[in-house]
Amino acid sequence: MSDRPLAGEAAARDAADPLRALRAAFTVDDAVAYLDGNSLGALPHGVAERLAHVVGHEWGRLGIRSWTESGWWAAPERVGERIAPLVGAGPGQVVVGDSTSVNLFKAVVAAVRLHDGDRARDEILVDATTFPTDAYIARSAARLTGCTVRAVPAGEIPGAAGPRTAAALVNHVDYRTGRLHDLPATTAALHAAGAYAVWDVSHSAGVLPIGLDTHGVDLAAGCTYKYLNGGPGAPAFLYVRRDLQERFDSPLPGWNSHAHPFAMAADHTPAPGATRGRCGTPDILSLLALDAALDVWDGVRPAAVRAKSLALTDFFLACIEAYVPAGRAVPVTPAAHRERGGQVSLACPADDAAAVMDELLRRGVVGDHRPPDLLRFGFSPLYTRFAEAERAAWTLAAVLRRRAT
């Protein structure tokens, strides 16, 4: 320990952490520093038990009766209401189901349609370093609605929005760099230009306050298997601001989005509220696993999560600076808190980054590599300890020193 000057500080910070008790709600291996909760959140206790009940009792014993008796039919809205406070949404605006990609498609097409056929609004902006699926989906939505897509650095979207802008699809946090984009200012600028703001909050939901309502976001979608710990490929969520719901015109108007689905009507009458954002039959097993996973949030304040998140990433950056040979792993995540999400990304030489991450994994430090040159480390405030941040930095320094010899 004597050669690890920040280990003592890590221990002290863990001891003083007001969220420290939450770690016991997760399956985490103390022998591993799991810093990949920004990719796949850890397993909360209670999920396995809940799933066993859903399968054995609700499906196995009650069968189709569970669509009503076990509340399956309304689960997309009910679980949405549990996510709502974590993204700053009042009731009745969040629904869960489908993948993030599918929800982004609904949102972007619907955003264009909110212009009521105004053909002058023929451009969709995306942030230039967007997660790939966002750009692919935006281009598909554009192609199907007679628009074009223009990629602009996220910080320049406020200036780029103009009379041709129908909507912008922007990532709240850049998945590579961990940079937090300015949601309030960007949304306001889009509105000033007469455009709609569609946010992908996959990398911010569950790690920082988003304030969808407060900042007047129009539409948003996000992932539940990162900081919300819903399980691999868990269903995503869609936010439709209340005053836009009546004009929300989904390109995927499946029968679950009908006002009276069991009337089996030939014509589609969209349901009121967030239900309009549903499509097909909800994926109950995954949805109720997510429901169980959300139990860990009961009584947790988003502000406390953000405070610990920043403290963790600050501390990790300090450990990197203290331990890692200068210039060998350079933070690309902004130092300024207002520009930082829940992860820290370090740039390595591109020909070395994959091998460095492989060696970290072998030594029990789990981050991930995003080509060509980035090492990503995610910090999940509900279960990540300061000691893991310190260990990761120490191990990285050892790996880098060894590879240099």
Added chain:
Amino acid sequence: MSDRPLAGEAAARDAADPLRALRAAFTVDDAVAYLDGNSLGALPHGVAERLAHVVGHEWGRLGIRSWTESGWWAAPERVGERIAPLVGAGPGQVVVGDSTSVNLFKAVVAAVRLHDGDRARDEILVDATTFPTDAYIARSAARLTGCTVRAVPAGEIPGAAGPRTAAALVNHVDYRTGRLHDLPATTAALHAAGAYAVWDVSHSAGVLPIGLDTHGVDLAAGCTYKYLNGGPGAPAFLYVRRDLQERFDSPLPGWNSHAHPFAMAADHTPAPGATRGRCGTPDILSLLALDAALDVWDGVRPAAVRAKSLALTDFFLACIEAYVPAGRAVPVTPAAHRERGGQVSLACPADDAAAVMDELLRRGVVGDHRPPDLLRFGFSPLYTRFAEAERAAWTLAAVLRRRAT
């Protein structure tokens, strides 16, 4: 028993049933006649155990490593290969994920695009009594591709297809009446008209041989929670005929459909093969529950399933004729085998149908009611017994007699 003249025959048929041993692979309550497997298939043993392993070990212990080490990433194709023989598809053409509605959307838009922008092909046909979501999705696909939708009775689609027809979306089995539509002839007629055939096989997959390859079907989608017993809202499947795959142009080109998804490239290069039909991150818990559920099909011949299905529905119709007062519950499902799927629907007076089904449920006979006037009874050959068919008919007769007094 003396007043139930067909009970003895039911017992004899169950004793002679070559598939009778399969019932032991399911959680079924012998006190209930569960005739709703066409809505939600029964729970196969092994699902709960598999899910417990996926959650506890693969997610809880291995975490993100499971995307490769536990085969999560390739599960959509792997599970697709297990469904393929059940729908008459050779390898490399079926992929699992998303809902049926979402897959129908991919298929219908892609079918229109197969005409390479030929604007003269501006009409999509649907069967007039289609399941609601099919019509809603077809209309959305039409709206986004500059087409219109025309609803035609399924039997008239061959004659209706013409030079304007881009594609037809047809249900293989009518969800209300249980009528089996003529897939080979309809597909051939569509091809003769230069149109593509998109089939919804939700109500035929797992209960009768479909022969997608043999009959030259272009695209198909189907549900896995009915006769395939995948669990509530289990992911659907998409079939893309091999020789169309290179031109399959999905409207939902999420990152999972990319040839090199982890290259995180700005441009979308579609993956080869059925993978092109994927969209976002697969819903692993539901997908692997389905995977486990498919174990019961090992060694089961589709022809044997069809033979038992027809024997069950024949026998149920005979029981209805023998037990039910004439004219009180009239079969709308065709008597001819070549026109019958896996369910039998009976028409009741519309003001009485819901109450009759409620009373049946109270007496342990589980079918469902589809407004206004239909009682549906589904027969799942892997676990339904002839005795249940007899009991359902007997109970229905008792309910109807009682309501008449």
